[in-house]
Amino acid sequence: MSELQQEEGLAGSAADWPKALFYVALLFSIYQIVMAAFHPVSSQVLRAGHVGFLLMVVFLYFPAGGNGRPWQPLAWVLALAGMGTAFYQWYFEADLIQRSGDLTTLDFAVGVLLIALVFEAARRVMGIALPIICAIFLAYGLLGQYLPGDLAHRGYGIDQMVNQLAFGTEGLYGTPTYVSATYIFLFILFGAFLEQAGMIKLFTDFAMGLFGHKLGGPAKVSVVSSALMGTITGSGVANVVTTGQFTIPLMKRFGYKAAFAGGVEATSSMGSQMMPPVMGAVAFIMAETINVPFIEVAKAALIPALLYFGSVFWMVHLEAKRANLKGLPKEECPSAMAA
Structure with missing residues (x-):
């Protein structure tokens, strides 16, 4: 049973969690209750905050190598970076709406960072297979125009893909989120x-x-x-x-x-x-x-x-x-x- 709990991460006793994780989880719960009760932000910001908290929980709990505890300095850097992408969506929400897909250099960097963090979080929780499959589909989007026959498509730029995945409600912030x-x-x-x-x-x-x-x-x-x-x-x-x-x-x-x-x-x-x-x-x-x-x-x-x-x-x-x-x-x- 202890092995199963270790595999499931947060299914284990709260006493086994890193102390900071308890407060992150508490803030996450309060955030979700407040959002549900008062709806103080837009749907886009709600989703971004949800993903930001999830990234914090993952990086503070799941180690990079699959065993033991995460190395705390790196865990906090990644966790705060994940929450930083959510803060960016909230702080620059009006600007992002006005630009409507015309990404600035900073937008592009934040979008790439978010995608990379989600890939790493998926690897820590689900293993390497899922990120590899997702990477193959991303590569197909970028390079599909060079494939023969019916496999080819008109091609997408990397800025288009980053915009679709990281900004808006059809990528990482889609219906499942x-x-x-x-x-x-x-x-x-x-x-x-x-x-x-x-x-x-x-x-x-x-x-x-x-x-x-x-x-x-x-x-x-x-x-x-x-x-x-x-x-x-x-x-x-x-x-x-x-x-x-x-x-x-x-x-x-x-x-x-x-x-x-x-x-x-x-x-x-x-x-x-x-x-x-x-x-x-x-x-x-x-x-x-x-x-x-x-x-x-x-x-x-x-x-x-x-x-x-x-x-x-x-x-x-x-x-x-x-x-x-x-x-x-x-x-x-x-x-x-x-x-």
Whole structure:
């Protein structure tokens, strides 16, 4: 579990974070709440600030080499540079609108810096593959006119590409960033508040009370608690980290093979991304892209999500019956109503 938390970075305990990161995350949360409540800035500046804070969090937490802690002087240089690009968008917003794509030398430098920082942040979080793929597409935009046949296009200058990516709402500040800044972050924050208020224990105790004493009870508890957790997290990884540390050892204790126990928890947790009302980030992007209310996407996902968890639950029941895996003694299970 500790290895999984290390891989997930911020999924680990806040006590393990660099101290400054806690205050950055706190300011990030306050920024998002104020933006949502009062709308004091334009959509462009909102997105830029969101990306700026994300870059700060990444560079202060994820090391360049993938192990240990970031070297703090470099981490702060990169973090402040990332926030500096957001400040630039806010301070020169009127000038950027008036220039409307006619970049100055300083605009161009800030745009290139932002692209480079996003590439480096993606490398630290996701690995080298994603930046390489993105670099190939950028190279195609710059050099595609030299390719043969149908692969060729009319060609784009580097200033055009920088303007498209770093200034405006169709590049790095496009629809996914807008959805993240206006919806996803707030739902994640809401889920974190519920988690700290004891919702994980509530969901686990409720599932234990209903199914813990049944045939294959521990695995059924994993499925039901993951479904309930999915309603507030929308994240498969967060679900595994929170419920898995309890349900996986419990399943192994009652005779499930380690691989099967891990598989049940992983499969159940991945359903979080389709479990209304939060679901995964794609659901918010989908609603914004096809221009329908998010509630309609959530309603459409409800039946498939229930079928998904129902299928996993039935598979667990059949495996428990085949292997004759009993549940917990009823006296060890909490009352579902009391939970």
